[in-house]
Amino acid sequence: MNTINQLSLGVVMMVVSGMATASVDSITLGMGCFWGAEKRMAALPGIVDVESGYANGDAEITNYHDVLALEQQLKRGKTTARNHAEVIQVRFNPAQTSLRNILITFWENHNPTQGDQQGNDRGSNYRSAIYTSSAAQLAEALATRDEYQAALTAASLGKITTEIEPLRHYNRAEEDHQDYLQKHPNGYCGLGGTGVAFPRTAAAPAAVAPAPLAAAELHFDRQLIAFESADCGFCRQFDADILNQWTAATPIRATPVAQPPIGWTLAQPLFATPTIVLFEQGKEVSRFTGYQGDQARFWHWLGLQLLTPEQQKIAFEQGTERPFTGSYLDEKRPGVFVDPVSGAALFRSNAKFESGSGWPSFFDPLPGAITLHEDTAHGMHRVEVRSASSGIHLGHVFEDGPLPSGKRYCINGKVLRFVPD
Incomplete structure (x- = not known):
């Protein structure tokens, strides 16, 4: 197993082009999946580097698959070894930001009350954690935990379950996991917190946290x-x-x-x-x-x-209402017929005509409102009409309509909604 490198043992000296720069400290944090945590922390002022890794487990591991395999063994009762947590190792310049600021960001950007779960991920490897590299870091972590617990309690939220202890057995994650959301901008993201702001002092007032909808x-x-x-x-x-x-x-x-x-x-x-x-x-x-x-x-x-069960059968199972049983056969008011799910406009009433078929019929849809699809069901060759917005089945189109189009869009009235002008 990899031993903890010197960067994780506290304050070190950065060397750039052979010249020493400001001292750099580091702390290791578990906020669930490390992809989103890495991106959040890397955006803070004063952060030198953020690295994804695994820490504070008992078993020998070399990669992510080892972590998942050990979690499965734990669930099946095959081992009692503590699994590694997905973590980020945050290296920062104390002259530009404080450990307290980093911990405040940590508390506010995940839910520390969920035990072995974070966001969409469940398992002990996704636990909330602070792994420290000095006694001073440990004291600060415990102090900020107690402050944030008071705020959570006031908001009627639960007890913090974050594991706080010295760092041990740190392993750097595979290269695919480093800067993951830069490589995959649409990758999975956690929710980013409980919505409860960390208490600030008068000298460092809290940013105004977004409030729930009224x-x-x-x-x-x-x-x-x-x-x-x-x-x-x-x-x-x-x-x-x-x-x-x-x-x-x-x-x-x-x-x-x-x-x-x-x-x-x-x-x-x-x-x-x-x-x-x-x-x-x-x-x-x-x-x-x-x-x-x-x-x-x-x-x-x-x-x-x-939708009602009858509407669902038409919309999602290409069903057809019985003729003369649907809606809007006699609707002649100026207005628009819309998709009952998305609300998108499909046909204007001035394109509607009496076809005698028993279904609402139109000679022209609104531009871009529908899509056409070949339909060979029931031994017939027809052209199916679907809503372009939601994709629901509407009916079929035939070549026996009036001018100017010569088309008859034969539509199930039960999957239309009429909005008068």
């Missing part, structure tokens, strides 16, 4: 909330793909705080970002965790929450 500004009957975090590439992608074009009837709000509105309840802690939660009567009824660009999966999830 319940009074939300829809108590039904509300979607997207829980995001600052350094989350997939959050930005969710915003670009879906949130910024939101037209659905169900309102949605985004928040960087990992807590629900005051008085509202989550069914379980949040594990990853982005997580989109559907609340009804202030209580979570469903959630979508970990958007990764899969728009169809997101809309399918939302459709299962919003």
Whole structure:
């Protein structure tokens, strides 16, 4: 096993081009998956270097797979050896930042009350930890823990479970894990904290921590909330793909705080970002965790929450309502027919005509509103019509419509919603 290198033994001298520079100290921190922790700490002023590694386990390891294998043995009762924690070794210039500032960032940027779990990851290798290299560091770690515990208790949160002890058995992680989120900007991100600010003194006031969304500004009957975090590439992608074009009837709000509105309840802690939660009567009824660009999966999830069983059969199983049983056959008011899941506009009422078929019929969709797909089901050759936004099945298009298009978009009325002008 690798022994602790001299950089982890406290204050050392940096040498650049043969010349000594300011002294550098180091401390080793476990905040769950080391990818996001490394990026968060590297952004602080005064940080010289952040390295991902494994520390304070009992067994001989050489790589990440050894850590996972030992965790499986622990779960099966095959060993009692303490596993290594995923950690980052933070090297900093004490003249530019203090150990206290680093520890404050540590406490605020993960949830230290979860035991052997952090974010979406579970196991003793993901435990919260502070591994020190001097008695002074140990004292500071314990002192800041007690200060932060007081703040957590005041916020009705649980007891800190962070392991605080001297550093031992440190191993540098494989090169693939170093600077991971620089190499993979859309990689997994944790939520980044409890939302409780660390208490500051008058000389060093606390930054204003983002507050949970105000319940009074939300829809108590039904509300979607997207829980995001600052350094989350997939959050930005969710915003670009879906949130910024939101037209659905169900309102949605985004928040960087990992807590629900005051008085509202989550069914379980949040594990990853982005997580989109559907609340009804202030209580979570469903959630979508970990958007990764899969728009169809997101809309399918939302459709299962919003549509009736009959609508779901049409939308997701290419079902067809019986003729003359659907909605909007006689709707003639000026307005627009929209996707019942995404809210995206599909057809204007001035493109609707009476076809006698028993289904709402249109001769022209709005630009970019639909997509067409070959359909050979039931021994027939037809052209299926889907909503371009959510991907739900709408109906079929035929070549027997009126001018100017000559098309008949034969649509199931039960998967339409009408919005009058």
